Amino acid sequence: MHAEGWYRDPYGRHGDRWFSDGRPTALVRDQGIESHDEPPRGEPPLPLEPVAEIEESDGRDLLRADDAERESEYDVERESFDPTDS
Numbered sequence: 001m002h003a004e005g006w007y008r009d010p011y012g013r014h015g016d017r018w019f020s021d022g023r024p025t026a027l028v029r030d031q032g033i034e035s036h037d038e039p040p041r042g043e044p045p046l047p048l049e050p051v052a053e054i055e056e057s058d059g060r061d062l063l064r065a066d067d068a069e070r071e072s073e074y075d076v077e078r079e080s081f082d083p084t085d086s
Contacts, residue, residue, distance in 0.1 A: 006051040010044030013037060016051050 002022030009017040009028060014037060018027035024039035 003048050006053070008046075008049040008051060010046035010048060011040055012046070013040075019048065 003019040004021065005019065006016045006029065007019050009015060010024075011017070014028035014030050016029040017039065018025045018029075024044060026036040026038045028035055028037050
């Protein structure tokens with residue numbers, strides 16, 4: 001089976017390099033930013049090390065910058081929760 005996907009750049013020029021059908025491509029990635037850089041000629045000097053893919057987030061786990069300033073409707077100091085109280 002031939003290498004397919006992201007691998008640590010065995011040439012040491014970038015963080016990761018895309019391999020297709022066992023061959024290095026010009027598609028590279030540094031700290032999540034993709035760009036192009038033709039691989040050097042010849043066999044990679046280092047063994048291929050696969051990169052674990054990170055699941056992309058849909059943004060639901062992010063907070064707005066002003067969320068910290070917003071008061072919660074639920075006050076742990078009060079005895080009960082009143083959703084009509086503002």
